[in-house]
Amino acid sequence: MAEKDLNTEQKILEAARLVFTQKGFEGARMQEIADKAGINKALLHYYYRSKDKLFEGVFREAFFTMVPQVMDLLKSEMPLFEKIRFFTSNYIEIFINNPFIPGFVLHELSVNPKRIVDLLSNMGIQPALFLDQIQAEIDKGIIKPIDPRNLLTNMLAMCIFPFVARPILQNILFTNDEQAFAQFVEDRKKAVPEFIINAIKNE
Amino acid sequence: MAEKDLNTEQKILEAARLVFTQKGFEGARMQEIADKAGINKALLHYYYRSKDKLFEGVFREAFFTMVPQVMDLLKSEMPLFEKIRFFTSNYIEIFINNPFIPGFVLHELSVNPKRIVDLLSNMGIQPALFLDQIQAEIDKGIIKPIDPRNLLTNMLAMCIFPFVARPILQNILFTNDEQAFAQFVEDRKKAVPEFIINAIKNE
DNA sequence: ATTTAGTTTAACTAATTGGTTAAACTGATT
DNA sequence: AATCAGTTTAACCAATTAGTTAAACTAAAT
Known part of the structure; x- marks a missing residue:
């Protein structure tokens, strides 16, 4: 045989x-x-x-790469700022290694939104814990008031967007230099969390 | 006839x-x-x-809606913070009225990146002025040190991303309530510029 | 050497799709 | 009424595409 x-x-x-x-x-x-x-x-x-x-x-593989494991980071017990640093740098790293995943997943979800229901109903994706943690820090006066959903959206946006818009960003900001863009994204693993923390921390 | x-x-x-x-x-x-x-x-x-x-x-119409007129805002003579407020709120408003444009343009550019060269070579899209302005404010100590390209990328990301990721954001954050998501995006016209300014301003 | 089960292929089929064509319609002009 | 340019349509064509089939190959087991 x-x-x-x-x-x-x-x-x-x-x-x-x-x-x-x-x-x-x-x-x-x-x-x-x-x-x-x-x-x-x-x-x-x-x-x-x-x-x-x-x-x-x-698609399932790509979707799971993009959404659930990483969202689990948000559930972990960790101080907010540390969690933000941990999440953004890890999330960006994932897309450095899978640069086409974000555009692929978001496009297919846009074209066929009912996929979401099928996929998300199985596993409970639950950002509520993270949103609550943000609200708690606001109440304690540690961070500025902000709609927690806006903060989460901003985090996701800054992690994901460069990969969805890579062709045009690379062209306009780096005269199509692939290496320079790669370095740019690498730097964002530190720049993005600092930007976010600066935006919300009091004092 | x-x-x-x-x-x-x-x-x-x-x-x-x-x-x-x-x-x-x-x-x-x-x-x-x-x-x-x-x-x-x-x-x-x-x-x-x-x-x-x-x-x-x-596609040309969509591309021009998304990129050039709006980028011109960045060229105008205006104090930085005012410019950031003006740009982000106007940009988000454009996508409220054309919600499918971002996903469409970014997807087609990803699938066929050489379109960019054809389209961008015609018109000079020039963010240099804005980037220089940011650097000048950093040198004056008015805002925190940041790679101006990172700041521009973050601005674009926070304006555009919610429309590219609408199906999943609407599902996860708003239990698919279309009206609630529309209100969310409307609120971001004020929330996003404040977030950005908080992130960069000194003191 | 022959059998046999799993593996690979060339050739075919049915359906869809972008695009064409030639005929029919419409309503203003003569 | 007859004409005529612009407009609309049904029917058709050629190419592409997902999917099938039946035959050929391969190598281990007998």
């Missing part, structure tokens, strides 16, 4: 990840995925029944 | 705007645009030779 090439399935998934995340579901072509995986198109359907099934796998 | 129905061309453009901005180029169907415009598919090609031509028009 011939051994199943263990690499083939991995190569398909890797190829699908590349094509789907960069072209989106509608822009992706099964033929291109097959080519990138170095196999025939029919073999794709041997491993994965349909484009939808293959996409579902890639 | 029969009068050309002046509304038809407008209705086509309006329909194309709707479909392209919500589905993207690859996801858009000429038939759907025709249906939404209340006309036949062939009439689309009578007015606009091809899908690409129609898309080009819609």
